[in-house]
Amino acid sequence: MKTSHYGLRVLIESILLEGFKEDQRYLIEKYPNQAQKLNKLLPKWISWLAARFGEKPTVEETHPFEDAIVTVQNFSDKDKSIGDKYRTNPQFKSAVDESFPLGERSWQTPNDVMNMTVDEMERIIGLSERKKQRIEVTKDDENIEGDRVGKVGPWNLWMPTSRGRSCKIAGYDPITLEPKTTWCTARIAGSNLFYSYVGRPGEKITLFYVIKDAPVEDNDWLSLGFVNGKLKLDGQSGGVSVNRKNIGLNTPLLKSVLGKHHDEILAKLTEKNKQLGGVHPARQKIADAALSAKALNYLIKGLSEEESADLVSLVIEEPTVADEVWIELSKNSKTKIKQVVVRRPNAPPEILKTLAGDSDRGVRSGVAGNPNTPPEILKTLAGDSDTRIRLQVAQNSSTPPEILKTLAVDSHDLVRAEVIRHPNTPLEALKTLAVDSDIGVRLQVARKTNIPPEILKTLAVDSDRGVRLQVARKTNTPPEILKTLAGDSDDFVRVEVAENPKTPPEILKTLAGDSAWGISGALLRNPKTPPEVLKTLAGDSNIEVRRAVAENPKTPPEALKTLAGDSEIWVRGAVAKNPNTPPEALKTLAGDSDSGIRNTANLKLKKLEPKQNESRLRELIRLMI
Numbered sequence: 001m002k003t004s005h006y007g008l009r010v011l012i013e014s015i016l017l018e019g020f021k022e023d024q025r026y027l028i029e030k031y032p033n034q035a036q037k038l039n040k041l042l043p044k045w046i047s048w049l050a051a052r053f054g055e056k057p058t059v060e061e062t063h064p065f066e067d068a069i070v071t072v073q074n075f076s077d078k079d080k081s082i083g084d085k086y087r088t089n090p091q092f093k094s095a096v097d098e099s100f101p102l103g104e105r106s107w108q109t110p111n112d113v114m115n116m117t118v119d120e121m122e123r124i125i126g127l128s129e130r131k132k133q134r135i136e137v138t139k140d141d142e143n144i145e146g147d148r149v150g151k152v153g154p155w156n157l158w159m160p161t162s163r164g165r166s167c168k169i170a171g172y173d174p175i176t177l178e179p180k181t182t183w184c185t186a187r188i189a190g191s192n193l194f195y196s197y198v199g200r201p202g203e204k205i206t207l208f209y210v211i212k213d214a215p216v217e218d219n220d221w222l223s224l225g226f227v228n229g230k231l232k233l234d235g236q237s238g239g240v241s242v243n244r245k246n247i248g249l250n251t252p253l254l255k256s257v258l259g260k261h262h263d264e265i266l267a268k269l270t271e272k273n274k275q276l277g278g279v280h281p282a283r284q285k286i287a288d289a290a291l292s293a294k295a296l297n298y299l300i301k302g303l304s305e306e307e308s309a310d311l312v313s314l315v316i317e318e319p320t321v322a323d324e325v326w327i328e329l330s331k332n333s334k335t336k337i338k339q340v341v342v343r344r345p346n347a348p349p350e351i352l353k354t355l356a357g358d359s360d361r362g363v364r365s366g367v368a369g370n371p372n373t374p375p376e377i378l379k380t381l382a383g384d385s386d387t388r389i390r391l392q393v394a395q396n397s398s399t400p401p402e403i404l405k406t407l408a409v410d411s412h413d414l415v416r417a418e419v420i421r422h423p424n425t426p427l428e429a430l431k432t433l434a435v436d437s438d439i440g441v442r443l444q445v446a447r448k449t450n451i452p453p454e455i456l457k458t459l460a461v462d463s464d465r466g467v468r469l470q471v472a473r474k475t476n477t478p479p480e481i482l483k484t485l486a487g488d489s490d491d492f493v494r495v496e497v498a499e500n501p502k503t504p505p506e507i508l509k510t511l512a513g514d515s516a517w518g519i520s521g522a523l524l525r526n527p528k529t530p531p532e533v534l535k536t537l538a539g540d541s542n543i544e545v546r547r548a549v550a551e552n553p554k555t556p557p558e559a560l561k562t563l564a565g566d567s568e569i570w571v572r573g574a575v576a577k578n579p580n581t582p583p584e585a586l587k588t589l590a591g592d593s594d595s596g597i598r599n600t601a602n603l604k605l606k607k608l609e610p611k612q613n614e615s616r617l618r619e620l621i622r623l624m625i
Helices: 002-030 032-040 043-053 065-088 090-099 118-128 163-170 194-198 251-275 283-289 293-300 305-315 323-331 335-342 349-355 361-369 375-381 387-395 401-407 413-421 427-433 439-447 453-459 465-473 479-485 491-499 505-511 519-525 531-537 543-551 557-563 569-577 583-589 595-624
Strands: 148-152 155-158 205-212 221-227
Touching: 002 032, 002 043, 032 065, 043 065, 065 090, 065 118, 065 305, 090 118, 148 251, 155 251, 163 194, 163 205, 194 205, 194 283, 194 305, 205 251, 221 251, 283 293, 283 305, 293 305, 293 323, 305 335, 323 335, 323 349, 335 349, 335 361, 349 361, 349 375, 361 375, 361 387, 375 387, 375 401, 387 401, 387 413, 401 413, 401 427, 413 427, 413 439, 427 439, 427 453, 439 453, 439 465, 453 465, 453 479, 465 479, 465 491, 479 491, 479 505, 491 505, 491 519, 505 519, 505 531, 519 531, 519 543, 531 543, 531 557, 543 557, 543 569, 557 569, 557 583, 569 583, 569 595, 583 595
Parallel strands: none
Antiparallel strands: 148 155, 155 205, 205 221
16 A cells, blocks of 8 residues: 555656646746746746746736746745744744735745735745845935926826935835835835846836825826837836836826826926936946946845846946956855856956856856856866766867867766767767767767768767667768668668668669668658669559559659559559650550549540650651651
8 A cells, every 4th residue: 555655646746747847848938038047946936937927827926027036036045944934933923924914815824935926925025134124225315306307296207316216216114114116126125126127238228206295096106117218008017117016007097097197297207218318327337337346336235146146147248347347246255146257258267267166066167168268277177076067168169179079088978978069079089989888979979960981980880770870861971881781780770771862873773672661662752762763663562662653753664654554543543643654554544444544544645646646747757858
């Protein structure tokens, strides 16, 4: 009984794991830029995301995927500690239960995340870090009047120019740090993505906040976003134009909310955005951070490791990044920041040298895969104890031939297989890999395009049929090797030779007498099969082979004559339809026992009569002359 329970449990676990993998694959295909984060998440978080953003979503989430995954990653990092704190810390439990009364929330404990929203997760993170105000609001941020665009009726128009001012304008409780909106750009104790929005590469985003005097209702707080110079009102929840609850705004809804003030408010915002050239002033902070270590540290202060890494990725996309900034980033204590740095193609070689000896595997992996990494560093990393590091070196487009030659005898087959794919792999390394002890490696060599003849010669006598099959089907395999493979003991290998369009006619003629299953069909599929072979195949015992020969327009007339007397109706029918069937064969078929064949043959003969008469007349005239 225990065994059956165990087997059932294994079956259930495998089904669940397969479901998780399918969801993960779908999300990675849909959001390829988030693949690195998705690969690191545990199954329950993939399930949470799939339920909201998967192929068949079942739960509505107001925040877009790009915002939600930041919160999910932050919460997943703290999942266990938050659950432990809820069980053991009465003050924290009381704060959570007060914020989310048991009778009103859809989850029991903070570990019960499947029914939790992004805003609930952010609120719980904030409560767990109540004494840690993560976003600093400076004295300069308090002076929000500098960000006022104007006022129309009861509506205050703002364009926040910093993260701190964004929080101050949108509003938050100074004690609990709870924001008055659900905007990810205005959180003071959670994942604040203000700079990630206004600094997003490839888009010019300007955010305006339109907030009513003494706001109370959800529509008293509005975020209106201009993207590439135009106000975006697509009704998308979690987009750039939303109300306090992150519900998307469209034109009719905005007109309804703003009423008679609508046109004047939009005119002021449009004019302001036009004055800026569609470029938000806060983008300058990102440009400044690329030039100053002090500005960089201010920008990432208070952010989680994941948020800091996301923001740093924007900073180092700037055209010019100062040396002091690269040095500051390489010395940062946050591993994820260093991982971002080493994956940038513009990372200076000196910085890559510094980080090549980092204790974190992800950092070394980034160095190993960076095309800017100097050869001497790649040589060191090619001897790293971690297989994944050596794998990155083997995949690096800048890895020189001498290092690839070393990796060709690596202890791990995956590394050796990557060496085969590399365009810089030297001939000596390929020769070594062609006789590798691992069949998978030898197969990779055989599948590689433009393999030199001397290596193909070695692979053509490989002990594994799969390797020989690959050589037999390659169009650059020399005739002498194809001749060897035409005598192979394995039927499937000879079939591949028979179908290879580069196989010389004399070898195809030899194979025409091969009785192995599939040879005849392969010869018929080969566009280079000569007429003599088709003539031989006309006498094949297989009806399908004879029928295919009868249909082939290259079949010689004498073979078609023979097939016109075939015992099978399908063969004779094919001969009747063949455009090259000679008159003598058609005359035979005109008396066929099948009416369809007779009709086809007679019709074709009638069409041929004028041509035959003209031919006879020309012959008579020639004789008379």
